[in-house]
Amino acid sequence: MNPLKLALIQLKVGANKAANLSNAKNLVLKASQNGANLIVLPECFNSPYGTQFFDQYAEVIDNSKHSETISALSSMAKEAKAYLIGGSIPEREASTGNLFNTSTVYDTRGNLIAKHRKIHLFDIDVPNKIRFIESEVLSPGNSTTSFDTPWGKIGLAICYDVRFPELAMLAARKDKVKLMVYPGAFNMTTGPLHWEALLRARAIDNQIFVAGCGPAQDLSASYHAWGHSTIVGPDGKVLSSCEFEETIVYADLDSKAIDEIRTSIPVYSQRRFDIYPDVSS
Ligand SMILES: O=C(O)CCC(=O)C(=O)O
Numbered sequence: 001m002n003p004l005k006l007a008l009i010q011l012k013v014g015a016n017k018a019a020n021l022s023n024a025k026n027l028v029l030k031a032s033q034n035g036a037n038l039i040v041l042p043e044c045f046n047s048p049y050g051t052q053f054f055d056q057y058a059e060v061i062d063n064s065k066h067s068e069t070i071s072a073l074s075s076m077a078k079e080a081k082a083y084l085i086g087g088s089i090p091e092r093e094a095s096t097g098n099l100f101n102t103s104t105v106y107d108t109r110g111n112l113i114a115k116h117r118k119i120h121l122f123d124i125d126v127p128n129k130i131r132f133i134e135s136e137v138l139s140p141g142n143s144t145t146s147f148d149t150p151w152g153k154i155g156l157a158i159c160y161d162v163r164f165p166e167l168a169m170l171a172a173r174k175d176k177v178k179l180m181v182y183p184g185a186f187n188m189t190t191g192p193l194h195w196e197a198l199l200r201a202r203a204i205d206n207q208i209f210v211a212g213c214g215p216a217q218d219l220s221a222s223y224h225a226w227g228h229s230t231i232v233g234p235d236g237k238v239l240s241s242c243e244f245e246e247t248i249v250y251a252d253l254d255s256k257a258i259d260e261i262r263t264s265i266p267v268y269s270q271r272r273f274d275i276y277p278d279v280s281s
Pocket residue numbers: 043121122158159160161163184185186187190191194
């Protein structure tokens with residue numbers, strides 16, 4: 001099997017949903033022309049990021065009748081003939097009206113094959129720096145997500161979910177994912193402090209590939225994103241990254257690298273689950 005060519009689209013997101021969708025389409029097609037097999041968009045890619053925007057931009061995700069963004073993503077994947085992780089969008093659940101931060105995944109024919117609702121909502125308050133309380137308007141998802149591709153299973157979670165090592169470990173050990181993808185949107189306080197460290201930590205913990213895809217920075221927006229979309233190898237090395245600008249980050253992922261690191265530094269098989277079966281108390 002040839003390596004998986006992964007492309008992270010560090011998209012510049014604005015207030016105009018139609019413009020965000022058409023900008024995303026141009027870059028998705030560009031990534032596919034450059035040979036990408038799996039293309040990723042950032043968290044909240046069709047709407048500005050902020051609790052005040054979620055209700056206005058939310059869409060119902062219904063497999064039988066696609067909404068504006070779902071229909072656009074499905075066509076992009078089909079036209080690109082690539083797997084597509086559609087970042088995330090504010091989702092409105094039809095039956096309850098509840099809002100979620102939700103990522104959708106498409107196969108090369110544009111079929112919607114997976115959906116992840118952010119499990120850990122971004123609720124933080126760093127005095128004089130950043131206060132963001134997603135749970136004021138969003139409900140959390142309650143399940144983990146992975147999906148099959150010809151390159152093996154891929155795990156999916158969203159942004160703040162990266163801070164919780166159990167989620168990636170479950171995906172690596174139970175679902176046997178080779179790659180964990182996090183559409184994200186870190187900020188200018190926690191981005192420089194933790195973004196790369198967390199992505200590398202999840203890769204080192206589990207000896208899998210890890211990717212985090214953020215939006216480009218827009219200093220005229222209310223939320224200043226950190227950007228720095230990054231792909232990390234199973235040995236913890238950064239394979240490819242960028243800074244704040246709109247761009248595409250690529251890497252070729254060969255699963256042989258997972259076998260090599262698990263053989264040379266065999267922590268994957270040295271775990272002592274007999275002494276820490278449950279650390280929840
Ligand atoms: O964990 C962080 O510091 C940032 C998280 C975030 O921006 C998000 O969950 O959208």
